[in-house]
């Protein structure tokens with residue numbers, strides 16, 4: 010599977026969140042590499058755990074700022090964030106139970122979600138929040 014590369018198309022125009030998104034890209038890349046190197050399942054679990062924690066941090070930061078500036082797309086974002094976290098938690102549980110789970114399927118899902126989310130809903134908050142923050 011191809012590694013993800015962050016480029017200007019993904020910029021939401023807020024330095025802090027671009028930085029977060031870049032880190033998320035790198036974390037998914039670490040998972041892709043771990044999978045390709047046939048790493049121990051523990052490595053995959055740990056990497057997914059780190060991604061999970063960082064995602065919570067990132068979503069909380071985004072939602073706090075949206076709330077602070079009364080962004081009207083907040084509800085949609087909160088809903089989408091919760092859905093994603095739930096899915097990551099489901100995958101984590103399945104990994105912990107050693108269920109037969111396709112890591113490739115997990116990666117396709119995460120990479121697809123991140124690209125769609127960054128290019129979709131996050132692009133909408135960009136112009137709204139940008140000049141309030143800077």
Ligand SMILES: [Fe+2]
Nearest residue numbers: 067071127131
């Ligand atoms: Fe985001």
